[in-house]
Amino acid sequence: MAALPRGAAWLYVRPDRLAGLTQLAPNPRSASHPWRDYFGGPLSYAPGARRLDMSLCWPSWAGAAAALDLIGSLDRENLERHCLGPARLLRDGAGERGFVRSPSERPSHVVTLRVPDAERAMRGLHAHGVRATARAGAVRFGFHGFNTAGDVARVLTALESLPRTAG
Numbered sequence: 129m130a131a132l133p134r135g136a137a138w139l140y141v142r143p144d145r146l147a148g149l150t151q152l153a154p155n156p157r158s159a160s161h162p163w164r165d166y167f168g169g170p171l172s173y174a175p176g177a178r179r180l181d182m183s184l185c186w187p188s189w190a191g192a193a194a195a196l197d198l199i200g201s202l203d204r205e206n207l208e209r210h211c212l213g214p215a216r217l218l219r220d221g222a223g224e225r226g227f228v229r230s231p232s233e234r235p236s237h238v239v240t241l242r243v244p245d246a247e248r249a250m251r252g253l254h255a256h257g258v259r260a261t262a263r264a265g266a267v268r269f270g271f272h273g274f275n276t277a278g279d280v281a282r283v284l285t286a287l288e289s290l291p292r293t294a295g
Contacts, residue, residue: 157184221287229241246265
């Protein structure tokens with residue numbers, strides 16, 4: 129078995145869906161009776177979310193705590209403005225280039241463009257170093273706190289090579 133990456137993550141699972149999840153790396157923490165079940169008898173998983181627990185990883189938790197402190201210190205309104213800026217630039221620039229944009233009633237950090245062949249468009253974007261997702265015949269871009277106007281310029285350059293969908 130290959131080594132699994134160690135880190136910190138949080139997951140919420142609806143109680144009615146928990147039984148459908150498979151443990152990635154069962155360990156004493158995921159057993160009903162750790163010292164009896166995991167080290168000897170047939171493994172029976174703990175009830176509830178503990179069945180998905182993995183071994184403790186203190187260094188990752190220290191890093192996660194620092195990251196959460198940093199995220200918590202950000203001004204939400206400034207961060208929202210920052211994310212909406214590049215999205216607006218892309219929305220406007222894509223419209224000027226003839227792309228049909230999905231309508232949005234409110235400002236959004238997500239921009240969706242209709243294209244004739246989303247999978248082909250994804251290959252073209254990836255060739256330019258642009259990351260996006262294909263969804264329902266469209267290409268979806270999401271902007272975050274680390275994105276800049278330079279990222280938008282790269283996307284607009286990559287879009288030049290893609291076919292447009294008629295409105």
